[in-house]
Amino acid sequence: MAKSARISVSLLMVCLFAGTVSSAQAHRVVRFCKPDDLSVQFDNGQGEFDGMSHSGAWVVLFNRSATRCAVPALPVIQLENAQDHVLAIGKAAQLAPNQQPSQKILKPHMQWRASMYWVSGNVYDEGQCVSPTRAVLKLPLGDVVVNFPARTLCGPSQMPLTFEQGQLQQAAR
Structure with a gap:
């Protein structure tokens, strides 16, 4: 030490x-996690999110640093196109009154994940569909920008679209 x-x-x-x-x-x-402390990827959960007109993924965070660091329990996630335009923004999933978001402490070399659910079919009258190319996690000490897998999100014709996002939870190994 x-x-x-x-x-x-x-x-x-x-x-x-x-x-x-x-x-x-x-x-x-x-301390808060620095962007360089984290590795971020997406996992489709072997199709566990897929249905008739909806889909989703796990956003998986891995603390690759040698020390503990903190992140918001519900990090802000934006999905963007290659020109940096925000196409979709995460909104908190319904939480129980005693389950207010705060912070999560990520131990070194541990994985955490949060669910993301969205509408994947154009089921809206005058709806729109987008295909983001990257995800931006807005964290207190800086943004983490990663490629977003080829997925389609749909919603009403307003911009940007929203998707439901769950709190971070420790991932089973």
């Missing part, structure tokens, strides 16, 4: 024992 890290941990322990820092404050000591 580096000297500065030992000092920080020692100082935190002294503060906890002295009662000047609550356990909730100690929890906040974990």
